[in-house]
Amino acid sequence: MNLDQIGILFEITIDRSIKSVPFAVLGGESSFTSEKEILFSMHSVFHVDDIERPDGTNRLWQVKLKQTADSNPQLSLLTKRSREETKEGSIAWDRMGKLIIKMSKFSKTEEIYRTLEENVSNENMKAYIYKQLGYAKIGLNQYEEALALYDKAIAIRLETLPSNNVELANCYNNIGTIHNCMADYSKGLPYFDKVLEIQKRTPIDDMSIGRCYDNIAYTYDRMGDYAKALIFNEKSLMIK
Template structure:
């Protein structure tokens, strides 16, 4: 790719073109990972998926230096923003996302889905920084664009409603949060298989809002549904299962049913210890919950 960037372009040839499993895998990767992109962009995406963020950043920085096309630059800025967001460098992430948005606002129709992606990711960064009003404004702009450009049952709309619901919950606007999460769930029920993990997330979000409102029977019902879906669709030691068990334990604890709470907290800790680092904050939260209920 030129210069001393220590990035090399290598042409690879399969040693066994007749391997059906390898062929199936490569076809899937081509379809799944941005099949309309050039190889270097695709490699950057794969590196992001692998958690190799610094290597992905190196590639995108080189591409940024070489590209003059605004469409390409908007995509590169967007990917760099994502990398910085995942790394917790929120101010840098915001700068890159806003660069990408500015280009897209100049070059795309006002209802283009890529604008919704920019607003959504800017909202995510503000959300992570605790800037909830700004996050809500960005999420609502993303939703407005999606409503103009996508079918009403598109799962991406559900994602926007979920994000809006989470911000309302963080702001203490529980009725608004509940309404948004219920809209997300309604769309998912129309567009996704009944055992899809995204439905479990929506049931969990609804359960959390009911919990914060003190509606413990409704919270328990929603968390039970989330757990049931996750048991069907996820490996038995998946962290999301630990989250469901922990949520159910918290409801039982607040209902005064400490023996049931302890059972669910123990299961949450057991799964967390199998799937998370020993110092992970979520695992520590589960352990603290278990210790607290043991003393009741």
């Protein structure tokens, strides 16, 4: 044992009533299934409630922490500045949800965005939440539910955004992908056509158009229309 080292044990008290400090209990979903892991959102703030020496020596210190809400006047300014610098969005639950998506923990993703859904009234934000929930449902192979969520997102987007908005293109692309996953290729193809139409009318990088060509080529291939599949594969290769 290295006598120069000192152990520090952090004990965190969680107040579930504080909605502004999101967290997710990963449990058996983490890499270490025997551990009960808890993931806090970036920039979660805690204050030191107490410091103790549980073994009566200087070899181990126990630091007791408590959550601090965003409404705390001493910390709200610092938290705001930190979030602005990272440019990760204005809503802590959304930042948490995006992180969980990257970890492919789709059940937890759904929990997080359902919580966010309960606390927003802005229609554009609701459309965004439905889109994220739809993505989670795709990850869970719950395709019918995913389609219903994307339909909700599109209904709101069509009322609030121009018909050539890239957000609509993203939703159409995911719906087309869902139909392909369900082997309903003839239903998915029109959505990829809509994506391509929007992309051609919108300033967007060529690689995005290339990916759309790939999706259309794949769909035609699965439908057995190899001539059209070849045409779109060649269009994709010309861009790449």
